[in-house]
Amino acid sequence: MEALMETLMGNVDWAEIGWASWDTLVMVGMSLLFSVLIGLPVGVLLFLFGKRQLLEQPVAYAVLSFVVNVLRSVPFIILLIVMIPFTVMLIGTSLGVAGAIPPLVAGGAPFFARLVETSLREVDRGIIEATQAMGANVRQIIFGALLPEALPGIIAGITVTAITLVSYAAMSGVIGGGGLGDLAIRFGYQRFQTDVMVITVALLVIFVQLLQMAGDRLVLYFSRK
Amino acid sequence: MIVFDQVQKSYQVAGRAIPALHATSMTIETGEVFGIVGHSGAGKSTLVRLINMLEPATGGRILIDNEDITRYSAAELRAFRRKVGMIFQHFNLLSSKTVADNIAFPMKLAGIYSKTEIRERVEELLARVSLSDHANKYPSQLSGGQKQRVGIARALACRPTILLCDEATSALDPQTTQSVLKLLGDINKELGLTIVLITHEMDVVRRVCDRVAVMDAGRVVEMGPVSDVFLHPQHPTTRDFVFESENVDRDELQEDLQKANGRILRLTFKGESTYKPLLGSVARESGVDFSILSGRIDHIKDTPYGQLTLSLVGGDLDIAMQALEAADVHVEVVR
Numbered sequence: 001m002e003a004l005m006e007t008l009m010g011n012v013d014w015a016e017i018g019w020a021s022w023d024t025l026v027m028v029g030m031s032l033l034f035s036v037l038i039g040l041p042v043g044v045l046l047f048l049f050g051k052r053q054l055l056e057q058p059v060a061y062a063v064l065s066f067v068v069n070v071l072r073s074v075p076f077i078i079l080l081i082v083m084i085p086f087t088v089m090l091i092g093t094s095l096g097v098a099g100a101i102p103p104l105v106a107g108g109a110p111f112f113a114r115l116v117e118t119s120l121r122e123v124d125r126g127i128i129e130a131t132q133a134m135g136a137n138v139r140q141i142i143f144g145a146l147l148p149e150a151l152p153g154i155i156a157g158i159t160v161t162a163i164t165l166v167s168y169a170a171m172s173g174v175i176g177g178g179g180l181g182d183l184a185i186r187f188g189y190q191r192f193q194t195d196v197m198v199i200t201v202a203l204l205v206i207f208v209q210l211l212q213m214a215g216d217r218l219v220l221y222f223s224r225k
Numbered sequence: 226m227i228v229f230d231q232v233q234k235s236y237q238v239a240g241r242a243i244p245a246l247h248a249t250s251m252t253i254e255t256g257e258v259f260g261i262v263g264h265s266g267a268g269k270s271t272l273v274r275l276i277n278m279l280e281p282a283t284g285g286r287i288l289i290d291n292e293d294i295t296r297y298s299a300a301e302l303r304a305f306r307r308k309v310g311m312i313f314q315h316f317n318l319l320s321s322k323t324v325a326d327n328i329a330f331p332m333k334l335a336g337i338y339s340k341t342e343i344r345e346r347v348e349e350l351l352a353r354v355s356l357s358d359h360a361n362k363y364p365s366q367l368s369g370g371q372k373q374r375v376g377i378a379r380a381l382a383c384r385p386t387i388l389l390c391d392e393a394t395s396a397l398d399p400q401t402t403q404s405v406l407k408l409l410g411d412i413n414k415e416l417g418l419t420i421v422l423i424t425h426e427m428d429v430v431r432r433v434c435d436r437v438a439v440m441d442a443g444r445v446v447e448m449g450p451v452s453d454v455f456l457h458p459q460h461p462t463t464r465d466f467v468f469e470s471e472n473v474d475r476d477e478l479q480e481d482l483q484k485a486n487g488r489i490l491r492l493t494f495k496g497e498s499t500y501k502p503l504l505g506s507v508a509r510e511s512g513v514d515f516s517i518l519s520g521r522i523d524h525i526k527d528t529p530y531g532q533l534t535l536s537l538v539g540g541d542l543d544i545a546m547q548a549l550e551a552a553d554v555h556v557e558v559v560r
Binding site: 132133134135137149151224225 | 277279299302303304305306307309311313315317318319320321322330331333334335363364365383389
């Protein structure tokens with residue numbers, strides 16, 4: 001048995017795999033946190049400023065929408081490189097786990113903002129009208145009606161964003177970002193260690209599956225429709 | 226009292242003003258059930274939304290208890306809206322909140338009620354709309370009629386003086402419609418609340434309204450007590466609505482009338498005269514023979530009425546008509 005493992009996975013350093021998995025977890029977790037913290041308010045503003053919405057503001061909408069579109073249209077691999085000077089300015093280095101987080105947020109937040117905007121648009125206009133008719137102000141409409149009604153959609157959006165961030169985090173290995181992607185590139189690709197490649201890919205697949213399952217359960221839990 | 230003084234509303238579409246409501250003046254009395262009937266697109270939805278300024282008027286004044294609401298500041302308007310309940314065709318309940326939380330929602334928004342006040346009021350309202358057993362359910366677990374009763378309870382939470390009903394029964398089946406209308410009628414009597422109700426069904430107006438306005442293409446074309454408008458419709462649109470609600474096929478009716486002999490009269494009985502054995506005695510006294518071409522006996526709100534179309538042959542027609550009119554029957558000569 002041990003001999004078989006030795007021939008099949010001779011290059012695999014399990015401690016290294018463990019650290020890399022942990023790094024990926026930290027990168028995805030931290031960047032997801034900041035993506036939600038930034039993307040949620042931006043998504044709410046995009047919705048409110050939109051056409052025939054509560055705070056219709058064509059100019060503000062156009063500006064915000066443009067910024068979001070620019071960040072979303074740059075391929076993430078390019079965004080990683082473009083962000084380097086900014087990342088160095090922000091946290092002192094563009095390398096390692098910490099260095100990967102700013103570009104991940106720059107990719108994740110606008111993505112999540114659009115998902116928030118879409119799920120708010122799904123809320124029945126009649127509910128907004130009814131809440132207005134009760135004498136609610138805009139803040140009360142957002143926190144009392146819009147966000148609770150859109151919650152299942154927003155949670156689904158967080159799940160999709162988290163999964164996107166897993167693949168973005170793996171990509172950050174290219175610029176020395178750390179984590180499973182870094183391992184796959186340094187050993188699996190550059191040193192032709194196919195066994196390392198297989199393990200990292202398998203771990204990423206398992207990670208994505210777990211995220212999707214957890215997300216689906218939460219959506220179901222909060223759905224009342 | 227709700228007074229419309231030359232109120233108008235138009236929408237800007239591609240730079241042009243498209244009128245939704247032409248200058249309209251009317252008065253809705255405190256405590257009455259006022260119906261607004263019209264086809265879709267006639268402007269009735271706009272009219273009812275002017276009353277709580279969900280749609281701001283583009284001209285004229287709207288006075289509610291002598292205050293011009295079109296001049297309200299944003300804060301004044303929000304305070305005013307708490308005194309105007311509204312229910313909707315599709316209920317518009319929050320799917321993420323339980324029945325009890327939906328009813329409590331307007332009170333929480335108002336921010337002037339204590340937790341105990343809210344809890345007690347919600348219990349009281351749940352009992353009033355017979356939903357006490359469903360307090361912790363979510364709207365998706367309720368039937369249409371139950372949802373609308375939650376809507377009514379929610380609309381009443383802050384003790385409004387006006388209740389606006391936007392096609393409140395249009396999504397319900399006939400039986401449920403009846404129970405919801407009965408609930409609205411009871412609430413109107415118990416609380417003395419003014420109800421403004423829009424609908425495209427004349428039957429809804431007939432059951433609960435005291436007065437009605439008929440709308441067509443952004444104008445009020447006929448207005449008055451329901452019995453007058455319903456029994457003696459003047460405007461073609463009103464006539465269409467009345468015929469529709471009575472399931473009368475106009476072409477068939479014309480054919481029947483052509484086949485009939487002699488003079489054709491339409492008699493309208495209202496109130497007490499509905500129950501009098503009048504036709505037999507009039508026929509004996511005047512010597513006319515009659516046959517009934519069409520007829521209907523029903524209620525307008527609480528008043529019974531009957532409407533018969535007769536053809537009369539032989540005898541003394543003048544005596545017959547005098548006798549009918551003397552007995553408080555409205556006589557209309559059709560042919």
